[in-house]
Amino acid sequence: MANLLTGDLKYDYLSVDEPPVRDERIGGCTAYFGCCSGLKEDFRKGCAQALNRKFSQSGGCQLMLAMGIINTISNIVTIIHSPLGCCSNLAGMAGVRNISRASRGLKTENQTFIHTNLDELDVVNGGIEKLRRAILYADKEYQPEVIAIMNGCVPGVIGDDVDGLVRELQPKVSARLVPVHCEGFKSRFVSSGYDAANHGILKYLIREPKDTDESGTETEYESKERISKTVNIFNVGSNSHKDELELSRLIKKLGLIPRIVPLHASVYDLDRLGEAALNVSICATHDDYMLGHLKERYGTEYVLDVLPIGINCTNRWLRKIAGHFHLEKEVEELIEEETRELIKAIEPFVKVLKGKRAFVGGGETRILTTADFYRSIGMEIVGIKSHNLDRFVQYLLDEIDNPHLPVEVAAGQPAEELNLLKRLKPDIYIGHIGANGWVTKLGIPNIPLFGTTINYMGYSGAYELARRAARALKNTIFSKNISQNTELPLSDEWMQTYPKKNIVRGALF
Structure with missing residues (x-):
């Protein structure tokens, strides 16, 4: 079952301290602007994987994606080994963690972060002693089951031997130490952060289980x-x-x-x-x-x-x-x-949505499956925007029967996306929260592609997707009022320039 998507991928990286970045492991595309048929052809030839941008407006951070996995582990202390700026999202992340736990009926836990606060002197002399003190302090003060060390860009550049320190200190502390190499400068693919977190979990946390269950009563x-x-x-x-x-x-x-x-x-x-x-x-x-x-x-x-x-x-x-x-x-x-049962239940919503024009933006697999659903109930998909594309969705791209479908590949880059949306003028936008403010300023009604409290998956999720889209299109006055009374911070010159001109072949230095 797995081979259809993984092809010749091998999974034998746990003997090394950190995983290969996705640029090396699976390749893929992080920059594209054109039609679906052109993307398929460029992807098959390997040309799409070599595309870049003249100008990059924004992107993601491997550290934050890795933290999204690591921070859900119970009874954990997380040490951020980096300069202070890398902790800017931690308070919000802790709040989301406990909201998520509470929604599942789990006991909420205080989320403990420690920051090594590397400065200019540490860049010269190394920050490993600060990290040593942080690990010993975390183990003594909080007595967690797990201490995760998130290695940021600066210690990656100066060469702090985080894994050597972990091997030295593990016999001296009670917690399991988990180094996570999520240095963002190493990869164009922010999703490499997922591999970094999973590498740490696989290598340092998953051990052979005991013969019995936790209660000891199972035969x-x-x-x-x-x-x-x-x-x-x-x-x-x-x-x-x-x-x-x-x-x-x-x-x-x-x-x-x-x-x-x-x-x-x-x-x-x-x-x-x-x-x-x-x-x-x-x-x-x-x-x-x-x-x-x-x-x-x-x-x-x-x-x-x-x-x-x-x-x-x-x-x-x-x-x-x-x-x-x-x-x-x-x-x-x-x-x-x-x-x-589902087709009968969504019949009233289908009447509202049929023939409406939709644009979907977000993660590669999520946008293609979401677009497939809306297309299947009679909507017209006028464009898609993916954070990145790789071999895991190539078969889904091949199933798109519209060769002229506009496709953008970009992590972030709202200026490019807004330019495209203004040209396409969809009736509704379905995308990740964060884009909704910009899209509303164009006067386009929108609903979130993902939400931590909303059902999207399975048959009940399909019902919710139809219901929410139909509700958004029944009253579009709010987005129209916003567009008439606000302006986008983008020049007329940019909005009149076709965004494909920003895409170039090869790396930029």
């Missing part, structure tokens, strides 16, 4: 029976708790046992990641590194395919899982029942 037969039906559904933040409930409901209807991992996992939970019959990815961008290595270590097969968003992709996701357990009859009965 060997019961344990084997449970594991033979257990499906690990991997979530590192791409789905809400409502999504988890919907996907778990569907898995249970097949007679299987769903388990959501590794979000908010304890050390005990992480040690048992290998106790499953099948690992299922929600998003290949997040999960391929983890699932590939778990197969290497435990032999656990995995599904790395579409996000279960919309009717077609949810059906495909369920069939992939059922096929592993030889439940083809059961899954077809489930799909027929759920699809029949």
